[in-house]
Amino acid sequence: MDGLLTVDQVAELLGTTVRFPRRLIEERRIRYVKVGRHVRIPESALRDYIASRTVEPLRQPRSRFGRVAA
Structure with a gap:
């Protein structure tokens, strides 16, 4: 079974504020799970998001002139 991460944990792993993963969830750019009123992000969803x-x-x-450097 995949581990579930809180929004705070995802923000810490990504090195962002909590606002960023919340926006990913709101825009449905990352998979998430609703557990009652709580939102959790599967570890595999975070790995997939980073990989993509x-x-x-x-x-x-x-080179800066568009040719392959020798």
Whole structure:
């Protein structure tokens, strides 16, 4: 079973204020679970959110003139 995180815990893990994960929930940009009046975010949902927004580096660095650096 997946662990459930509070909004405060998600904010701390992301290094943001509580307002950011609350906005993600409001805009339905992240999966969440309602437990009575409480909102919880599955750990897998947070991992998926981070993975989907991770930018990989370019394989070859480019010079500032658009050519591949030697």
